[in-house]
Amino acid sequence: xxxxxxxxxxxxxxxxxxxxxxxxxxxxxxxxxxxxxxxxxxxxxxxxxxxxxxxxxxxxxxxxxxxxxxxxxxxxxxxxxxxxxxxxxxxxxxxxxxxxxxxxxxxxxxxxxxxxxxxxxxxxxxxxxxxxxxxxxxxxxxxxxxxxxxxxxxxxxxxxxxxxxxxxxxxxxxxxxxxxxxxxxxxxxxxxxxxxxxxxxxxxxxxxxxxxxxxxxxxxxxxxxxxxxxxxxxxxxxxxxxxxx
Amino acid sequence: xxxxxxxxxxxxxxxxxxxxxxxxxxxxxxxxxxxxxxxxxxxxxxxxxxxxxxxxxxxxxxxxxxxxxxxxxxxxxxxxxxxxxxxxxxxxxxxxxxxxxxxxxxxxxxxxxxxxxxxxxxxxxxxxxxxxxxxxxxxxxxxxxxxxxxxxxxxxxxxxxxxxxxxxxxxxxxxxxxxxxxxxxxxxxxxxxxxxxxxxxxxxxxxxxxxxxxxxxxxxxxxxxxxxxxxxxxxxxxxxxxxxxxxxxxxxxxxxxxxxxxxxxxxxxxxxxxxxxxxxxxxxxxxxxxxxxxxxxxxx
Ligand SMILES: Nc1ncnc2c1ncn2[C@@H]1O[C@H](COP(=O)(O)OP(=O)(O)OP(=O)(O)O)[C@@H](O)[C@H]1O
Ligand SMILES: [Mg+2]
Numbered sequence: 001x002x003x004x005x006x007x008x009x010x011x012x013x014x015x016x017x018x019x020x021x022x023x024x025x026x027x028x029x030x031x032x033x034x035x036x037x038x039x040x041x042x043x044x045x046x047x048x049x050x051x052x053x054x055x056x057x058x059x060x061x062x063x064x065x066x067x068x069x070x071x072x073x074x075x076x077x078x079x080x081x082x083x084x085x086x087x088x089x090x091x092x093x094x095x096x097x098x099x100x101x102x103x104x105x106x107x108x109x110x111x112x113x114x115x116x117x118x119x120x121x122x123x124x125x126x127x128x129x130x131x132x133x134x135x136x137x138x139x140x141x142x143x144x145x146x147x148x149x150x151x152x153x154x155x156x157x158x159x160x161x162x163x164x165x166x167x168x169x170x171x172x173x174x175x176x177x178x179x180x181x182x183x184x185x186x187x188x189x190x191x192x193x194x195x196x197x198x199x200x201x202x203x204x205x206x207x208x209x210x211x212x213x214x215x216x217x218x219x220x221x222x223x224x225x226x227x228x229x230x231x232x233x234x235x236x237x238x239x240x241x242x243x244x245x
Numbered sequence: 246x247x248x249x250x251x252x253x254x255x256x257x258x259x260x261x262x263x264x265x266x267x268x269x270x271x272x273x274x275x276x277x278x279x280x281x282x283x284x285x286x287x288x289x290x291x292x293x294x295x296x297x298x299x300x301x302x303x304x305x306x307x308x309x310x311x312x313x314x315x316x317x318x319x320x321x322x323x324x325x326x327x328x329x330x331x332x333x334x335x336x337x338x339x340x341x342x343x344x345x346x347x348x349x350x351x352x353x354x355x356x357x358x359x360x361x362x363x364x365x366x367x368x369x370x371x372x373x374x375x376x377x378x379x380x381x382x383x384x385x386x387x388x389x390x391x392x393x394x395x396x397x398x399x400x401x402x403x404x405x406x407x408x409x410x411x412x413x414x415x416x417x418x419x420x421x422x423x424x425x426x427x428x429x430x431x432x433x434x435x436x437x438x439x440x441x442x443x444x445x446x447x448x449x450x451x452x453x454x455x456x457x458x459x460x461x462x463x464x465x466x467x468x469x470x471x472x473x474x475x476x477x478x479x480x481x482x483x484x485x486x487x488x489x490x491x492x493x494x495x496x497x498x499x500x501x502x503x504x505x506x507x508x509x510x511x512x513x514x515x516x517x518x519x520x521x522x523x524x525x526x527x528x529x530x531x532x533x534x535x536x537x538x539x540x541x542x543x544x545x
Contacts, residue, residue, distance in 0.1 A: 243393075
């Protein structure tokens, strides 16, 4: 063994840190973030599966919103065209009635409500999916969690690590999902209603919805991780010694 | 490490007690070895400036420790009243057949689990009285754990594994990196700082684990079968390393083990059977058996 014992003893004493260190036990957010990111990037496959629920849910939500904005544009177009024809024929007819307009609006509203209902359901399902996937990873990582506790981690550190991990997945997943939903929706409607559609879109509303969908996705990931993070924190330190699950 | 002189032929011998006779003239050296070791341990205790060292002779004490695991209806008694005193700077091995309660005792001493009854004191502090925070503090700074399964955090490099307890202890980044590097160098892994656990052999992983256990200069290293997953040579390396830390650094080492190689370096061996202390052997009582052990190792 290439160890010089005297040197070791000397250095161990020189660097004896007990007096110099404060009495605190801490895990700074920056360090927690680095560890969590490592967990995400190294278990990329699992992370992708966990995040895919968010991606799908948020893509659906974003698509619905894009569709609504696009339909608004198309409707405005149609209304303007109708008004133009109206002006042309106004000399003959005095009453302005676009036939079937009210029913069409009602129908659109009902469809919107139905779609929102579907979106809520799909987001719920994706929350359950994330929870489940994270619970599995808590069970898998029993020894790692136990070891961290042996090294002096407080319960709150473990909670923090899992929440950050989930929020990172939530942000990434909803970014991807929002991109897919918005771009996909726009392409579909542009194809149907003319390629000048994006130019006529209500972009402030679009960006508002983009931000909102990412916030919703992140929030769902956060809420879904609360239970698994608590479970992880309850893992006893003695789990570090267990050999199997 | 103890340097002793043969009383007959004046040969200088470097040893911790693995050698009991002079290789030149065959004189019995057991007294010299014991004396040299007493001095080294004393010196180690002096240089670590542990104030409690003078006040409490025993760093760990257990009194009437019992543990009963409940498996549904069935109650499994794992410990039945263990009274054990561990001296400061001692190298103590806990031996016993599988299921005798070694790991359970390890858990109690390490503050990883609560006893059903009885108490465990570290530096005269009753572990049962500690809050969750104080317990974490104790684990972080006073105790270093080494496991049979190494238990490195798989997503972190060797250096990051070693510095993790220092993060918990609130050490600054630069100091942390420097100390982490130093510890890894001391265990002979100075060139493997950025390797992930799966890129290291079992023996190397365990050495990282030893370095990690030393992160915050603990007073006690607790090792549960540290050589259980290692082959003969790497197991010997780890044992030698622990002994060096014990003698050179003054760290108390408590190790649960099946490994007969541990006998060579232990100051005392506690035999436990069915959750109770069976007998305690002192090193000078077992030196006679070393020859026999050598044979066993050769055949195993
Ligand atoms: N978590 C647990 N739940 C129930 N019973 C347990 C638990 N841990 C240990 N036991 C029981 O307690 C007894 C002592 O176990 P322990 O793990 O301390 O033995 P050991 O001496 O470490 O054995 P080995 O050498 O195989 O590691 C055994 O009968 C075991 O079945
Ligand atoms: Mg065991």
